[in-house]
Amino acid sequence: MLEGLHPNNPTHVARIVTDEARARRIADLLGESFDPAETAVAAFEREDGTPKPPWLVEVYFRTEPNRPAVTDLIRLAAGTDVDVAYDAFGEKDWVAASLEGLAPVVAGRFTIHGSHDRARVKRNSIGIEIEAALAFGTGHHGTTRGCLLALDDLLKRRRPRRPLDIGTGTGVLAIAAARALHRRVLASDIDPQAIATARNNIRFNRAGAYVAAIVARGTTAQRMQREKPYDLVFANILLGPLARLAAPMGKLLAPGATVILSGLLHAHANAALAAYRAQGLSLVKRYRLDEWTTLVLQRGGGKPRRSPRPAAR
Known part of the structure; x- marks a missing residue:
């Protein structure tokens, strides 16, 4: 969040x-x-x-x-x-919604599951155990699933070296990147309660050696700035904060970086896309799951073009 x-x-x-x-x-x-x-x-x-x-x-x-x-x-x-x-x-209890029919969710090589379904994870799958809690992101929601599918597709082409997860919620995307890449991942959230949940999940999924979770507002945290540039960034939030993040996030990215955006209703995807195109990113792919869109963008090697002040929510 x-x-x-x-x-x-x-x-x-x-x-x-x-x-x-x-x-x-x-x-x-x-x-x-x-x-x-x-x-x-x-x-x-x-x-x-x-x-x-x-x-x-x-x-x-x-x-x-x-x-x-x-x-x-x-x-x-x-x-x-x-x-x-x-x-x-948005007047919806997303945690309650994620508990409806809470069965393992398979997204490419990743399987997100609760403790009662450990035995159902296939051997060739990366199992991530996440219990629904007060933070958002159990994997059952279309936004999180879209990000996991995007990560799975990306890993077929290349292996990022420095991932960042902004608005991490339960930490599921940071854990997935760490387990697949065996690389250090920085995860942030504005909500201390979400970070407490994420840290528990990180430890439980044996990703503590790779994932650091910090409370941070936007992109100004000292550690986030110190560890840039990032070649993979997740931001699974909502259109308003996504659009406000476009310019500051652009300053964190390495040339060729991949940005995976979600939390977008289908009608809002083009607004987010416009804000990030202004920062020199181009659309690679979009995933449409339920009523949600996930965008996969890539940064070119050139400088971002100048554009009017982003219109965001």
Whole structure:
């Protein structure tokens, strides 16, 4: 988890469909008007074949906004009377959901299981024992499973040497990378309770020699900065913090690094992609599991291109 966005809390969103020029003006004004720790803005061209106006602006709020005031600000930026649609999502107990039919989850070479299913792990599989707890990430959710499938595919092509897991939750992705690569992995989360859970899971899965789990907000932690550059980064969180992370994460990456992003509803994947393309990353593959998208991106050797302030939630 990151930036205080607990998986049980709803996220509020305002959406505006308009042309490119107005979309950029709205994103710029709202990005400057709200606290980035509480609100994020995404503006991007839709790729769904929708006729003009083809641009969508999404404004994400951690708490329910003052709708009339936000609408007035949006219309001020647009210079016209645009329509603003408000919605909320995420009011779901993800831990409870992950316990529904809690059977072993196979994702490529990885099998995520509870203690009652140890005997069901196949010999040629990397078994990772994770009990559902107060942190998010038992492997049963489509976001975590998408990340594991992406890691499995990546390992068929190359073996990263310095992985980082931002928003680690239970630590499952850091453990999976460490067990597969036998390399040191740094895992971080904003939530001390999640880090306590992750450390227990790391020890239990005999990955303590490889995985260090730290409490950290974003990418500014001293240890995270000291150990860069990273050639593999997981960030399984939500669109808002993912978009805010794009620029600072870009400064952590080695040339050719792979970034695996998840926690994205299908409708939000292109907004995340736009933010990371601005940092010199290109799309390698996307996985769609249930209602969630996982993006696999790769950093080229060149410098990131200059772009407008990212619109994120």
